[in-house]
Structure formats: C-alpha cells, structure tokens
Amino acid sequence: MSSAQENSEKIDAALRALNKNPEVVVHSRDYSIHITEDGQKVSTKSRVNNNVPPIANFKPTNEQLFLPSGIPNIQFLKQHFLQEGRLTEDQTIRILKMASDVLSKEPNLLQVPAPVTVCGDIHGQYFDLIKLFEVGGDPKDTSYLFLGDYVDRGSFSIECLLYLYSIKITYPSTFFLLRGNHECKHLTDYFTFKMECLHKYSLNVYKAACDSFNTLPLAALMNNQYFCCHGGISPELNKPDDLNKIDRFREPPTRGLMCDILWSDPVEDYDENTDDDDALFIPNSVRGCSYAYTFKAVSNFLTRNNLLSVIRAHEAQDAGYRMYKRTETMGFPSLLTMFSAPNYLDTYKNKAAVLKYGNNVMNIRQFNYTPHPYWLPNFMDVFTWSLPFVGEKVTDILVSVLNICTEEELDEDTPLDKGTLQRFNEGVADVVGTASAPVAPVKRTTPPTDANDEVDELTLKKRALRNKILAIGRVSRMFQVLREEAENVEKLKQITGGVLPKGSLLGGSDGLRQQITSFEEAKKADLVNEKLPPTLDEVKLQDQKREEELIKQIDDSVHKDSKIQRLARRYSNSSFKK
Incomplete structure (x- = not known):
C-alpha cells in the first residue's frame, strides 16, 4: 500500500471518529477580530470610527440622477456628493453641457430683481456650500446671485460646479451665476481644478468644464440699483451696458474690460481716498494685471449711472464681508465685498457671509466652516x-x-x-x-x-x-x-x-x-x-x-x-x- 493511500485512510478514519463523538469541539479563530494590547477587540470588517459616514462607493444610474423631465435630481445629487460619491463621465459631461446651453442664452449683463441672496467666492468648499444654502434659504424658494470663483484651491471643486449648475438648470430664472477670474483654463490648469478633474474623472470632463466657463455671464444689475461682478469696475467701463458689446465666449484676456471685471480690486487706502485725489485707476501690482480703483472712480461710476453701490467678491474677508467708504450723495457704502468660503484653505479662520436683499433692506448673514473629509x-x-x-x-x-x-x-x-x-x-x-x-x-x-x-x-x-x-x-x-x-x-x-x-x-x-x-x-x-x-x-x-x-x-x-x-x-x- 502506498504512503499516499495510507494517509488518506488515516484521515478518513479520523473524520469518522470525530463524527461519532459529538463531544469533540473544534475551536476556530475569527481572524477578522483584532485584539489590541489592552485586550480590546476590534472588528476589521467594520469602520474604525462609526461617526464618520461611509462614502457612496457606487455611481448612480441615469434614472437615479435625472428626473423624468431630463433635468438633474438636485436632492439626490446633494446627498450623493455629501457622501463623496461620483458620477459617470457621461453623466458629468451631460450636466456640464446642459448648463452651458442655459448659460449661453443669457446676456453678458444680467438683470436680477429683488429679493435675492448674493454670495461671494466658494472655491471648491462643497460642504460649506451646503451650509450656505441652509443659511441663505432653499433655492426652490429663494433667488440667488453668485459672483464667481466656484473652483480651485478647495478639494471639492467639481462637486461645487456640478451642484450649482444643476440648480441653475432646475431654476434658470431665479438662480444666477457670474464668472470669476478662476473660471478659466489658465488658472484651473495652474491651481487644483484640472488635477482634481483628472483624479476624479477625466480630461474630457475638464475640457467640458472649461467650455462651460466661457458661457458664464460677466456682471449683473441687481434691482437696478447695484452693479454686481466678481472683481470690480474698469477704466473702459463707462456704463454697465458696455459689457454687452464684448465677446465673453472665450478665455479671458490679460487686459481690457473683460479682464478688469474679473480681476480688478479697490486700492489699499480706498477708505482714506477723498474726492480731491486725482487718481481713478492705478496698475494692480498685487494681481499682476488689471487695475486698482479708487473711491473717486467708484463714486463717479455710481453717479454717472444713477446706482447705489458696487457689490463684488474676489478678496477674502475676515468677517466674510466688508463695507467700504460711504458716498456723500446717498450715504450708502460705495463698495461691498462678499466672501462665502469660511476658513478659506483650512487656514484663514475667517467667517463667510451672504447678503440677503429685499424690500430695500440689506441683511448680511455670517456662518462658520463645516468639517469636511480630508484630502492630501x-x-x-x-x-x-x-x-x-x-x-x-x-x-x-x-x-x-x-x-x-x-x-x-x-x-x-x-x-x-x-x-x-x-x-x-x-x-x-x-x-x-x-x-x-x-x-x-x-x-x-x-x-x-x-x-x-x-x-x-x-x-x-x-x-x-x-x-x-x-x-x-x-x-x-x-x-x-x-x-x-x-x-x-x-x-x-x-x-x-x-x-x-x-x-x-x-x-x-x-x-x-x-x-x-x-x-x-x-x-x-x-x-x-x-x-x-x-x-x-x-x-x-x-x-x-x-x-x-x-x-x-x-x-x-x-x-x-x-x-x-x-x-x-x-x-x-x-x-x-x-
């Protein structure tokens, strides 16, 4: 008899003996349980911290993402992104193209009626964007005007862009989006948005996003009283309607009216300026392009166009907003800066703010940052x-x-x-x-x-x-x-x-x-x-x-x-x- 046959017979005999003796208990170790040095048992099959919700590790079907009418399901999308979920490439590009179609039909200069909530920079802070809507009101019942800079610097830029675009598609007549200086190929290639698109999606998604940036309007007249844009006024801007004469469907140039609307700032000593100062615009050394405008330049622009104030974004503010020097004629702040990204870059420790305007009453609401998932x-x-x-x-x-x-x-x-x-x-x-x-x-x-x-x-x-x-x-x-x-x-x-x-x-x-x-x-x-x-x-x-x-x-x-x-x-x- 061969040794292999002998071993087989021995194993069979042992198994028969075990079956005949029910008192024999075979102890097996559960290798999914890890025992720490202090004797604590931890299951490797469960989450280490149960307070952190699990991510959505699936990509939705078209039936889940889009309503029967074909527009995005913003409630589903909101929750899906809160769980760090992603879409398919086709779904992402579809939303970007739908938004581009809606935005391209709007003029360079929007007419936005009151009441409305005005918001500043978002910069890829999706979890703070959700907080913004809690403070400002549901887009279903509230009109919104965003002043640009939805992407770059933060780790959730594509989520911010897709969610804002989806709301725009759903409420095209009450939800308004302007272009910021970061909504362009040059900056998104240099900063983080392109890298994020390549990591989470593909180069095709990034290209579709850049195409959509070219369709964003440049400025808005809010309640025919407030000139709203991302950066500020320009020496080439005589009246707001001048904006409708330029071609916005392109990459922003490094000089000229379109550049200034996106890049200009108030001078550092804006509040100390007097009407006796001759300077209206000076080169913007901080930005390396465009101009810095003085109190006199803004006052002349407001008087010339019978406006009350300029509302812009573009600069981080410790309190989330800043009101500048008041005009002598109206006694109202000539310039107002809004910034809606709290604890900017997870470092600034600043508050964010939104401006709610209605019935000739201006109410500024501040809010703090919301914890978010960490990215290296x-x-x-x-x-x-x-x-x-x-x-x-x-x-x-x-x-x-x-x-x-x-x-x-x-x-x-x-x-x-x-x-x-x-x-x-x-x-x-x-x-x-x-x-x-x-x-x-x-x-x-x-x-x-x-x-x-x-x-x-x-x-x-x-x-x-x-x-x-x-x-x-x-x-x-x-x-x-x-x-x-x-x-x-x-x-x-x-x-x-x-x-x-x-x-x-x-x-x-x-x-x-x-x-x-x-x-x-x-x-x-x-x-x-x-x-x-x-x-x-x-x-x-x-x-x-x-x-x-x-x-x-x-x-x-x-x-x-x-x-x-x-x-x-x-x-x-x-x-x-x-």
Missing part, C-alpha cells in the same frame, strides 16, 4: 504620501549597516570584476541623476600591464565604494526633505492651497514652518497665489531652476555631513590587500 495635497494617495518616510528609514538602515563593519572586515580581500565595477559606477550615476558628475574613467598614461590593471582595479573599487556611500547620502537627504514637507502639510497648504511652492524643497522643513496665527498672516502668506499665474513656459523654467538649486543644495548638504563623509573615507581608504 494634490490628491495624493497614502502610499505615495508615505514613500518619503519609508525611503528615509531604508537609507538610514543602509548607513547603519555600513557603520557596523569593523576595520578587519574592511581589510579583507574581496576581488571585484572590473566590468562589474564599471557597471556599478554607472548605476550610481543613474541613481543620483545630475546630482553628481559621472565618474570619469581612469586614463592610462602607460602601456597596459598586469600591475596597471591591479592599480586600476583598486582605484575603481575605492571610487565605486565612495560614490556608493555618497549616493546613499544624497538619496537620504532627498527623502528627508520630502518627509519634512509631509510633516508640514498644513504649512504647505496655507502657503499654496495645494500647489507646491517654487523652491519650497530647498530649505527643508525650515522653509515651511510658518506659524499662522491670524487672518492677516494667512492672507499675507498666500499673497503670491493672488497674482495672475505665470505661463506654461515660465513654469517649466521655474521648475528647472528649482531642480538645479535643489540638487546643489543636497550635494552641499552631503559634503557637510560628517557621518557620510567619514563612512566614505573609511570604505574607500581600506587597504584591499592581495
């Missing part, structure tokens, strides 16, 4: 995020392993093939890239002999070992810089809103340790991102310069690292006895 910068996944931490530890281990070698071990003869050494040298050069010059081959000044071969082998061996240690040092420093950046993610976000600042790697974590304790400090730190972004070619040049400076900084750091240099000398100066 640039929509990075946790594995990519953790790579610098792991890499730094691995290089530390390599250095530690090299440190434990004794002098006797270093003196032991370990013959190496020259071809292997040469390939190793080339590999080291590949690892560090341009961080160090490639190892030059040893030039023979005498005819090849066995003695020269031996010298070359020793030279190559020493050089290879030294380059290896220095390469490890460079990689270690690179991972250290990236790890320090990761630890300072909040500092990084407050400076950039998700965009890696040029040169931020060069100073390690010290360049990112800016303690933000007030609204003004946060605004000052973020000032660089208020400018018109550089062109694509300029960005490439900046990146190239940053990379070169980073490589030099890392190289200098390794040369100053006494531990790495000591190891390099220790290994390369070993005797290599024959």
